[in-house]
Amino acid sequence: MKAIALDGYGSADDLHLAELAQPKVAPGEVLIRVRAAGVNPVDWKLAAGGLDPIMEARFPMIPGWDVAGVVEETGLDATEFEVGDEVYGYIRKDWAQNGAYAEQVAASVRMLAKKPAALDWEQAAGVPLAGxxxxxxxxxxxxxxxxxxxxxxxxxxxxxxxxxxxxxxxxxxxxxxxxxxxxxxxxxxxxxxxxxxxxxxxxxxxxxxxxxxxxxxxxxxxxxxxxxxxxxxxxxxxxxxxxxxxxxxxxxxxxxxVWVRPDSEGLAELAGLADAGKLRVHVDHALPLESAGEAWRLSQEGRTRGKIVLTL
Missing domain, CATH: 3.40.50.720 (NAD(P)-binding Rossmann-like Domain)
Structure with a gap:
């Protein structure tokens, strides 16, 4: 699969498009075909080593904790979702390695919820971590x-x-x-x-x-x-x-x-607000996956209104 990767701690200039193996799907996880991935300041801060005291990074590392996409495969005992379900989630694990800047990503069902019907892929990918x-x-x-x-x-x-x-x-x-x-x-x-x-x-x-x-x-x-x-x-x-x-x-x-945790119930609550017309998502920039470096530079400027996302 195609993914944006880092071979070690670095900056936007060190991001590169790579061909990596499809993620393995552990029990309690699903495999997601990524349609959009959210960009957050923590992505480039982690890449620069800013989270090193509290979180292990394993390389090559695929950044990204926000995802919106379609379930392609379900792991053992992952009964909450079915193949074809549209989902979104905040997919932070206990270490950083296999993130959302990729064509596919495996994520625990406890990190996911059904995608809000009122939001398109880009908008949905902008919600999880920030929301x-x-x-x-x-x-x-x-x-x-x-x-x-x-x-x-x-x-x-x-x-x-x-x-x-x-x-x-x-x-x-x-x-x-x-x-x-x-x-x-x-x-x-x-x-x-x-x-x-x-x-x-x-x-x-x-x-x-x-x-x-x-x-x-x-x-x-x-x-x-x-x-x-x-x-x-x-x-x-x-x-x-x-x-x-x-x-x-x-x-x-x-x-x-506050350091936010993955929360499927919270994601469902946010989806309910969006579908009720009480939560809108302003996407300031939607860029293709290969423009991840540009997305990081825009994020680092600190002038974004709303969200930056990568599309696949």
Missing amino acids: LTALHALRRIGVGAGDTVLIHAAAGGVGSFGVQIAVAVGARVIGTASERNHEFLRELGAEPVTYGEGLAERVRALAPEGVDAVLDFVGGGVAEVSVPLLKQAPQGERSARLASIADGEVLGVGGHL
Whole structure:
């Protein structure tokens, strides 16, 4: 099969199209014919060795943890799916080697769900990691109806899902983004504010009494600016309604650092939201598999609205 591979730790320039063996299908797994693979910042960070302290990489390595495709084969006791089923999933294993940037990939049924009927292949491939990250972060701090939530980097891949999920459960969302993304956030149901100096004052203008919860999807000193904005946490006090995916300093103020796990039930929930018209997926770039290096460079620029995907 054709796949994008790395022969060792490296960068976008080291990605190459290779001919590799079809994956073996273990018990509890299915073989997927990949139609689209999502691109996430963790893909190139892992390739650069950034996850080496916590995750083993085996080479040659095929990157990619987001997949949408068709079941071609079922392994022993993989009764949840049948050949021909359209599925999507977050297929992170305990080590990095056989990822989604390939014509075929084997994945455990616990990492998959039926593809949302309302989404095309590219849109579906953009959901799993980012959508589950947003869902798990919202759950961790108990966001619900009536809450006012501040979401940092609200127009990005994870942030745009966080906005929509929060709105779907009845929360009011204030989202930080550059001005060029403000109309996009309004379309998703958020009240946009520009990030940078003076952010706290701009948030207070919209929510004079403060916000109930904060989600950080960008990192870079979020705890310092966010804690004083929390209703239940006047400056200097600890808070539990603060979650970040990128800033470990939140742990020091009683917040939560979120590292998303594969979750078939969560994927099914996201699919339900999409099919109900409550979750849309903006694909900023859809590139062919052989353009994986270009996709990584676009991701590294940090200007993507929504998602980048590879198509097969």
